[in-house]
Amino acid sequence: MSLPILQIVRRPGIIDLGWGHPDPELLPSVALKRATAQALDYFGAQALQYGFPAGPGPLIEWLTGRINEREGRATSSDEIMITAGNSFALDQVLTHCTLPGDTVLIASPTYHLAVRILQDHPVSLVPVPTDQGGLRIDVLGTILSNLRAKGHRAKVLYTIPTYDNPTGVCLEDERRRQLVQLATVEELLIIEDDVYRDLAYNGPAPPSLWSIAPPGVVARLGSFSKSLAPGLRLGWLTAGRSLVSKLAHSGLLDSGGGINHFTALVVTIVCQSGDYDAQIKHLCSAYRERRDSLLHALESHLPEGCSWKAPAGGFFVWLELPSKTNTAILRSYAESQGVGFMPGNIFHLDDRGKNCLRLAFTLYGPAELEEAARRLGMALRNFR
């Protein structure tokens, strides 16, 4: 039997909205093929040599121009660098900016696999609750005071304030300002996972925490994984000069040069050619339609007592079911009925979220999303 090429496991008969993966049909294979040939023609052997540790200049310059234009914040070349995607960037920020035993705060619920990356480092995690407006800044303030009273100081907060995974929520504007202010006073580094920014379906995304914070308070992780293709493993970060310098001068990059240099020069061509913006437009149009199809089908098919909020961007819809429903147990019954999801408890460190679940609307087309909602409704009605 051949070994797998992909991470995803497709199970016949199951429409699995548990995977936060894009539809292969939507991935820009043609643009990538064109860009690679052009990159090797234009950059020649430079595309294959040890790259500049912070990432190749032309991509840094393109990103800087785009950020200035879209976020209204000038970025100097020592405040930005290329990464191998947000998971890699998170791993490296932890290696270089935390000490064993440090406290790291995480939004709760939050992206369950970011939690796994955090747990691979010798830090202790403290959850901060969220509500429909995102992270509870008031509770965060109390947690920080309590830690300080015990002689501890939290070093880092990890959060996805824009089109959150798993909830789809955007942190409210007022809370963004409060969060940045609190972090500044408390000398807390905010790791802003900003991977969904370009997937905005109801007008522009809210301002990033990074764009409204004083220099050095926020490390904002951006990525081409959702907006172009996850298999590229390419992203970037904007942060304070000292953090960028620390990462760009790490042993890893000093030894190997730019972290994903060949791919970075290929993506440079995709960006410069206009294919990147065309792809974003294409994706937003397709994902908006899928989101709307799923939301409409949930309205039609789910029983009373289920609630959700329409996400304005990103990949996910977060469902809250009647409080007695345990979605970790519901899951296998639902799969036997042909529909998959991610149970809510996975996104929490404690035992909350048991009656919640996450649905991704990116992997399947509208007809399958509607069928999935129908099956989920049936499963909920028939589940004992």
Added chain:
Amino acid sequence: MSLPILQIVRRPGIIDLGWGHPDPELLPSVALKRATAQALDYFGAQALQYGFPAGPGPLIEWLTGRINEREGRATSSDEIMITAGNSFALDQVLTHCTLPGDTVLIASPTYHLAVRILQDHPVSLVPVPTDQGGLRIDVLGTILSNLRAKGHRAKVLYTIPTYDNPTGVCLEDERRRQLVQLATVEELLIIEDDVYRDLAYNGPAPPSLWSIAPPGVVARLGSFSKSLAPGLRLGWLTAGRSLVSKLAHSGLLDSGGGINHFTALVVTIVCQSGDYDAQIKHLCSAYRERRDSLLHALESHLPEGCSWKAPAGGFFVWLELPSKTNTAILRSYAESQGVGFMPGNIFHLDDRGKNCLRLAFTLYGPAELEEAARRLGMALRNFR
């Protein structure tokens, strides 16, 4: 001014043998262009989707076949995985296999930038001396006993036993067996940096430590950086099942999928097509000629009292100068005379190696290597 694309800084008038970089003229741009187009035709959107965490099956299968053929050791698919190059693999092994305060042993001298990666983790480093036969296994035994007497146990040893950086030395066959035996008894994980294996100029490379060790004793880091192109940031490792499982199921790969998936599928085509073997042959022929030119020129131009050993593979010649020469001070004078090198002290944790230096013969052609040797000889004669 444009931001840099490459890590290397070329200084006019200086032939800088300090850079352990390949000659851009030798990099396989044409083969890579062909392979990328074929990879996107053949694998389609699969090349852009989240990859299998241990790396794409077809590359794992090709590597396994090659290792079995060349090293005579069968590798099951749970003993191998794809990495983003040896620097990345070293970083990840440290994150996942050491605890804060653990002792890590390093050959001394050793690759200075691997030391920087080690120093980015909360471990303490203990050097193990080497001689013309490589790592001193007798001294290693004493160090391990002394550590044990103090209640410590070394967790990991990092070494480059084949065509060492910086010395070019191969660990003697008898010492390879002794090392593996000692590590087995002491439950010491050997990290074998095997990046130069395919660059063998005097017949086949000696057996890897991994190939002669019981399962689980050695993590062998292999790479396409020297044999294909460093800008790809692609490598692989063979190790015990539990280590491969730990790394392949890390939070980083669980979240992002295969670490450099797109590039891995491009390189799959390079390997399957025969272009990889053709490139190795081409590189070995070019580097053998360059090594020989440099060695011949050193014979002609260096004054009395300098010694070196012809390396049988890899990138480097290690020079030992008269004991009173301090190469860290010589360096700027030599550069003023148009020749660069890496001073020996950089490769040691203590103050040894001051009268040594490392020359790379990979970046320049034979004529420039000869001229560099001539300038170095002049510099040594005139330096006060």
